Amino acid sequence: MQNPFVNNPPSSSPVKRSQVPGGRINKRPTSSATTNMSNSSSSSSLLASPVRRPRSTSSAGSGFADRFIPNRTEMDLNTVSSIRSNPSIPAFKPSNGSDNRLEWERERQAHQTFDIVLKNELFGELLNTDSNSGDTISRIQYSESLERPTTPPSGHRDGGDTDEDEEQTYQNLNSEPPTTPRRNHSSFLHHDSHRPTSNSTKGVSLFSYGSRSQSNRLHSSNLDLGPNATASMMNNQYFQSLSPMRPESQKLLLSPGKKFREIAKVPYRVLDAPSLADDFYYDLIDWSSTDVLAVALGKSIFLSDNTTNDVTHLATSESDFTSLSWVDSGSHLAVGLSSGIVEIYDVLKNKCIRTLSGHVDRVACLSWNNHVLSSGSRDRKILHRDVRAPEPFFEQIDTHSQEVCGLKWNVNENKLASGGNDNMVYVYDGTLRQPMLSMEEHTAAVKAMAWSPHTRGVLATGGGTADKKLKIWNISKAVKLNEVDTGSQLCNMLWSKNTDEIITSHGYSKYNLTLWNYPTLEPMAVLKGHSFRVLHLTLSADGTTVVSGAGDETLRYWKLFDKPKSRGYQDSLITNAFDNLR
Structure with a gap:
């Protein structure tokens, strides 16, 4: 049986074929190669859909090649470098006296606090592993003065983690959802709390939290029974809770910030x-x-x-x-x-x-x-x-x-x-x-x-x-x-x-x-x-x-202004002499 499409092959474009005046269809010229085309494979290829064919699935995971999946090295060098930089706060530029310096300083402090907490929560001590003194917040502030991020050293770390452990952690992050750490009966007896901390694990990722055991301070022998006992109990309950924040971040948010001068914008x-x-x-x-x-x-x-x-x-x-x-x-x-x-x-x-x-x-x-x-x-x-x-x-x-x-x-x-x-x-x-x-x-x-x-x-x-x-x-x-x-x-x-x-x-x-x-x-x-x-x-x-x-x-x-503070000058022979002259 003769192929009905031999003399009129379809166009590869999905658009409608143009028509000549008079309503007749304008046929494309045929060649000798097209006339001799008779096998079914060629016909099926010509009749295939003009849409874009899917990509080859020869390599594993290539179906998600259009998505960016960061690897360990790029996470350290690129992400840490961008997040560890100072927050982009616009400089104060008075424009015809309409800007408010005090409001800009409050906004700048809020940006700085948020930036420090964000760095501490995401990367902890990964931002600066060379400085071992002080808390993580101090190390984050210290790392902001460096030009390039400090990469984690290879080999065994102080917290007991190795490069292989961290590599496995990042693989779990990219492939599997985080799992909740299990507790045994002894952890409940000793009031263990699983919470994120930068003191027990260095180089933690976004969803890998270390655990640290500590005894309940409320049942310790040196219980504070003084006037600050209530405040101590509240602080202990707060820091021992299952808060997703690191202890350093909690302390930073609870610590009193810089006091700014209050100026009433409305006349009294x-x-x-x-x-x-x-x-x-x-x-x-x-x-x-x-x-x-x-x-x-x-x-x-x-x-x-x-x-x-x-x-x-x-x-x-x-x-x-x-x-x-x-x-x-x-x-x-x-x-x-x-x-x-x-x-x-x-x-x-x-x-x-x-x-x-x-x-x-x-x-x-x-x-x-x-x-x-x-x-x-x-x-x-x-x-x-x-x-x-x-x-x-x-x-x-x-x-x-x-x-x-x-x-x-x-x-x-x-x-x-x-x-x-x-x-x-x-x-x-x-x-x-x-x-x-x-x-x-x-x-x-x-x-x-x-x-x-x-x-x-x-x-x-x-x-x-x-x-x-x-x-x-x-x-x-x-x-x-x-x-x-x-x-x-x-x-x-x-x-x-x-x-x-x-x-x-x-x-x-x-x-x-x-x-x-x-x-x-x-x-x-x-x-x-x-x-x-x-x-x-x-x-x-x-x-x-x-x-x-x-x-x-x-x-x-x-x-607008506060009363001047009285200066308590000590009596001396010189001041007494001037007072007598007056």
Whole structure:
């Protein structure tokens, strides 16, 4: 019988054959070799399925050749090398002041703890068999400093295992499921516990656990019956349980970690402040040494006693209050008005005792140096006033070419720093007219300024919207120490008394507070809550609390710092002599 497929052999491709116009099938040309094809084996091969044929099964296990089955050597060199390396924790890079240093440190510690526990649980002493002193955790930490992993030495090991035993263990791991170790009756009598340990077996694999016998400490002769007996019993029960974790890992997780400083991200107190001006050049809150907060709301001034929470009304004026500042003793309050007048109030008598003239425009900033009161105005002048003298002022400084919006005295060093809307910062020696130093690196108005209470001659300045830079200066050496781009307008600034940190308040366009570490200028915390520019900032007398005021007409109390620890100095002849001189 003639083969019906001789003259029309099938195509090897499974796709549909193309058709010619008219509906007829386009036949492929035949050759003489195809015509003479007549045996059944050739026909069956032509009729076979075009799918991919299975692989040859000549070698054992080749059916799983597409899977990666690590062998002993590759497990040691590759896997151990990758796991023993340090965890890939991204480095801390402040991005426009939005990152939090404390949160990054907590995350880094969590990654490090997890990495150590993972290495200990997977490989134990296999990571470093050359170091025999200390526990496994210490050896893991030591091995992280090496460049290449330490391979297990050949021959007999301390734990009684040989290379053949470990090879058999890895073969069992790849081929057979782990078996539960059996217990005899004597193990129950002696309270033996089968658990993973790195002290009895070196180079353990993932599922091969060694067993270690130990007597029950609760029934020993030297039972602790003291006050710590309960804690000892709980620890013994914990470590003698059938936990899948190694004892070293359990101890590491139970041991207290590094304590990080806690900074509350939410203010513990929020007060309504109606008519609190939303003006960049105003400075309307200040905290006295007697723990009284003064706030200027429109044309009125209120005093809030932080001890009793009592609020009293101090003064009312026909003009708006633009600035205020407490004297060091906390008995008198100086206020500046939009008319250019400076008034001094006695808070005990609750009345104005002095009115000082000299400015012809609003008084944007005030600063005290003992009995000397300095004021800066939009009329570009700085006036020094001796409140003991009858004259309204005794010195006038005309250095700035635009409004003076920042003014801070360094009382300990008798230095005055001024910032203006002309982007300039000047430093004066006492009340001299000519500045001893001028800085012109800022590209916007400089209102935020703060002297370091910890380091002599260190000044921090902050620029406005077009600048956004926080700069640190060494006045004695006339050099810039550091700077950082805060990513937002700097409206005000404080230097903490208790810690070497700087707190800044921001306007366009983040409306938050940022705590900076000195001298690295890394953002330790970012405090959010205000919905308008945070223009006003002050620090409590004990240096623990910051009060911020914004155009959203709220005052927020932030607990940021701890009280300084008292220093117990021993009495000596020198200290007693200084006390007598005072």
